[in-house]
Amino acid sequence: MDLDALYQEVIVDHNRSPRNFGKLSDFNCKAEGFNPLCGDRLTVYLKVNADDVIEDIRFEGEGCAISTASASLMTESLKGQPTSRAEELFGGFHDLVTGSAAGSAGKLGKLAVLEGVRAFPSRVKCATLCWHAVQSALRGKASASTE
Numbered sequence: 001m002d003l004d005a006l007y008q009e010v011i012v013d014h015n016r017s018p019r020n021f022g023k024l025s026d027f028n029c030k031a032e033g034f035n036p037l038c039g040d041r042l043t044v045y046l047k048v049n050a051d052d053v054i055e056d057i058r059f060e061g062e063g064c065a066i067s068t069a070s071a072s073l074m075t076e077s078l079k080g081q082p083t084s085r086a087e088e089l090f091g092g093f094h095d096l097v098t099g100s101a102a103g104s105a106g107k108l109g110k111l112a113v114l115e116g117v118r119a120f121p122s123r124v125k126c127a128t129l130c131w132h133a134v135q136s137a138l139r140g141k142a143s144a145s146t147e
């Protein structure tokens with residue numbers, strides 16, 4: 001199996017059975033994200049503790065396979081991480097999918113499976129929507145739009 005096929009399989013799997021999907025009952029940060037180009041909509045819920053660590057994170061919503069898989073992978077990456085790490089990962093992930101920092105994939109772990117979207121500029125917003133929503137939630141804003 002080549003790398004592309006493996007990546008594809010991970011994305012299909014996370015779209016079919018998204019991790020951390022559904023509303024979080026005990027949250028203190030929340031934001032909605034909307035990508036009008038594709039129609040993806042999602043809401044992220046975070047529970048951030050007094051030490052600024054993301055204790056729990058979930059998402060719900062409807063979107064294309066890329067937006068759902070990306071949100072699923074994101075929740076796995078962010079759970080248990082300090083909020084400062086979330087900002088860092090978003091920066092790295094954004095660079096990865098926009099192609100502005102080739103070679104950053106190694107630091108991103110499983111998120112690197114979405115590297116392929118850089119060949120499809122219209123899908124970059126699908127992949128980054130969940131991250132914009134998390135950033136808004138952490139900054140106390142209620143919503144994020146890719147436009």
Ligand code: ZN
Pocket residue numbers: 035038039040063064065066067125126
């Ligand atoms: Zn989409």
